[in-house]
Amino acid sequence: MTDKMLKFVKLDQETPNKRKVSKRVDDFKEIYDQFINDKAKEQSSRCSQCGVPFCQIHCPLHNNIPDWLKLTAEGRLQEASELAHSTNNMPEICGRICPQDRLCEGNCVIEQSGHGTVTIGSVEKYITDLAWDKGWIKPIQLKKKQSESIGIIGSGPAGLACAEELRKIGYEITIYDRYDRPGGLLIYGIPNFKLEKFVVERRTNNLKESGIIFKQNIEVGRDISLEELKEKHDAILIATGVYKAREVDLPGKNLANIFPAMTFLTASNRKGLGDKVEEFENGVLNAENKNVVVIGGGDTAMDCVRTAVRQNAKSVKCLYRRDRENMPGSAREVLNAEEEGVEFIWQTNPKKFLGSEKISSMIVDKMKLGKPDSSGRKKPEIIPNSSFEIKTDMAIKALGFDPENLPKLFNNSKLSVSQWGTIKINFKTMETSINGIFAAGDIVRGASLVVWAIRDGRDAAKSIQKYLENKKVNKINAA
Ligand SMILES: Cc1cc2nc3c(=O)[nH]c(=O)nc-3n(C[C@H](O)[C@H](O)[C@H](O)COP(=O)(O)OP(=O)(O)OC[C@H]3O[C@@H](n4cnc5c(N)ncnc54)[C@H](O)[C@@H]3O)c2cc1C
Numbered sequence: 001m002t003d004k005m006l007k008f009v010k011l012d013q014e015t016p017n018k019r020k021v022s023k024r025v026d027d028f029k030e031i032y033d034q035f036i037n038d039k040a041k042e043q044s045s046r047c048s049q050c051g052v053p054f055c056q057i058h059c060p061l062h063n064n065i066p067d068w069l070k071l072t073a074e075g076r077l078q079e080a081s082e083l084a085h086s087t088n089n090m091p092e093i094c095g096r097i098c099p100q101d102r103l104c105e106g107n108c109v110i111e112q113s114g115h116g117t118v119t120i121g122s123v124e125k126y127i128t129d130l131a132w133d134k135g136w137i138k139p140i141q142l143k144k145k146q147s148e149s150i151g152i153i154g155s156g157p158a159g160l161a162c163a164e165e166l167r168k169i170g171y172e173i174t175i176y177d178r179y180d181r182p183g184g185l186l187i188y189g190i191p192n193f194k195l196e197k198f199v200v201e202r203r204t205n206n207l208k209e210s211g212i213i214f215k216q217n218i219e220v221g222r223d224i225s226l227e228e229l230k231e232k233h234d235a236i237l238i239a240t241g242v243y244k245a246r247e248v249d250l251p252g253k254n255l256a257n258i259f260p261a262m263t264f265l266t267a268s269n270r271k272g273l274g275d276k277v278e279e280f281e282n283g284v285l286n287a288e289n290k291n292v293v294v295i296g297g298g299d300t301a302m303d304c305v306r307t308a309v310r311q312n313a314k315s316v317k318c319l320y321r322r323d324r325e326n327m328p329g330s331a332r333e334v335l336n337a338e339e340e341g342v343e344f345i346w347q348t349n350p351k352k353f354l355g356s357e358k359i360s361s362m363i364v365d366k367m368k369l370g371k372p373d374s375s376g377r378k379k380p381e382i383i384p385n386s387s388f389e390i391k392t393d394m395a396i397k398a399l400g401f402d403p404e405n406l407p408k409l410f411n412n413s414k415l416s417v418s419q420w421g422t423i424k425i426n427f428k429t430m431e432t433s434i435n436g437i438f439a440a441g442d443i444v445r446g447a448s449l450v451v452w453a454i455r456d457g458r459d460a461a462k463s464i465q466k467y468l469e470n471k472k473v474n475k476i477n478a479a
């Protein structure tokens with residue numbers, strides 16, 4: 001093993017090249033080049049094959065990282081890809097958009113010892129993209145058909161992962177989604193420069209070819225009721241994500257050209273997918289030549305500022321009420337945004353929006369960090385008489401998302417939700433307060449990460465299988 005591995009002492013860390021800023025802001029393509037074969041092997045060989053692999057422990061999917069790094073270093077790339085798929089339904093997507101700096105790579109022993117982490121995410125992306133190119137990833141061929149069917153509400157990563165796992169066992173699966181395309185936030189939230197849409201469509205097409213039925217443009221609660229779905233299927237999964245944008249309740253909030261982040265990002269993603277988007281065509285949702293101000297400091301805010309740059313905005317500013325160190329967004333994404341010309345105005349908070357019909361400027365207060373609040377984070381406080389004006393032609397609110405009122409939407413008061421509106425589940429079984437109805441992903445956790453949604457989807461699949469098997473046994477015993 002030592003022959004191929006443990007090269008971190010001699011070999012420096014190398015990541016795939018980032019495309020030149022001047023080139024990448026001209027299009028919406030992903031910003032990192034692909035590893036070439038030899039680089040992926042070489043970089044994998046830096047792994048020290050830890051007895052207790054912290055990378056794996058800190059991965060929500062517990063991906064078997066050291067083993068697929070070793071297979072990659074040995075040139076056994078098909079086996080490496082198969083192993084990556086054994087714990088993850090979409091490794092090429094996680095390889096692209098997981099915050100590895102906070103998960104596997106941030107906990108890599110080599111990183112901790114000052115040698116620079118093994119570039120796990122880039123290798124994961126490389127081996128899975130290669131698997132697609134070589135035709136190693138095939139639709140599911142059923143060995144056995146089960147008689148039961150499962151209805152899944154939502155085709156984001158949680159719904160897709162659950163669907164795939166249950167289809168492998170042979171169940172009939174139907175996914176209902178209110179969007180016209182499957183993928184949830186992978187398709188309409190996350191911009192192309194982080195995740196090109198052919199990558200998502202390749203996955204969802206493969207699931208269609210695996211016999212999973214996708215019913216798009218169907219909103220559960222409006223076009224079909226939860227009760228009807230329950231009658232049609234033997235079990236249900238709710239994986240509807242969180243979509244209610246948090247509001248900024250300030251004077252001038254109803255002026256034109258103040259948008260929630262998802263309105264802005266969805267229009268841009270639809271344009272990229274070739275759709276006709278009226279509000280983009282007529283300039284309303286296009287940042288071109290505008291002074292754009294994005295409010296918020298999370299990853300959604302980073303996606304908005306970088307989208308505005310690519311739409312040729314005149315200027316792009318990001319307001320965040322805490323400082324850089326206390327920002328919730330990934331440090332990697334902040335750096336990318338800064339390289340692309342975004343100006344961060346730390347420790348500022350909007351006070352009012354000004355304009356006649358449309359917004360023309362924003363008054364903001366300067367902030368300082370006070371004592372920690374109940375969450376342990378230092379509370380931002382307004383510095384008196386510190387306000388100043390920022391010219392603003394377009395304001396984008398990226399302050400996070402809350403769940404919609406699902407019991408109301410589904411007209412079912414038996415569906416228990418937490419004080420935040422997320423669905424309450426039994427964490428051992430993922431079952432909601434209604435027998436036979438399970439839930440997974442952001443609608444349970446609140447806004448989270450793709451990798452957690454996949455994990456939840458997989459866990460829910462196991463529980464649904466157990467539930468259906470028990471139901472079968474009980475039926476036989478009762479007969
Ligand atoms: C702008 C943005 C950028 C992000 N960037 C990253 C990132 O870089 N890395 C990362 O790990 N995470 C990122 N995330 C978070 C990540 O996208 C989510 O955590 C993840 O998609 C949640 O998956 P999900 O399956 O629970 O829900 P979603 O992906 O939200 O999918 C839910 C699906 O349910 C459908 N639906 C909702 N209600 C109904 C209904 N009543 N009837 C039928 N269908 C319904 C929706 O149309 C949608 O397709 C980002 C999120 C946003 C908003």
Ligand code: SF4
Nearest residue numbers: 047048050055108109
């Ligand atoms: S923690 Fe780093 S060195 Fe250790 S097994 Fe994981 S990738 Fe390899």
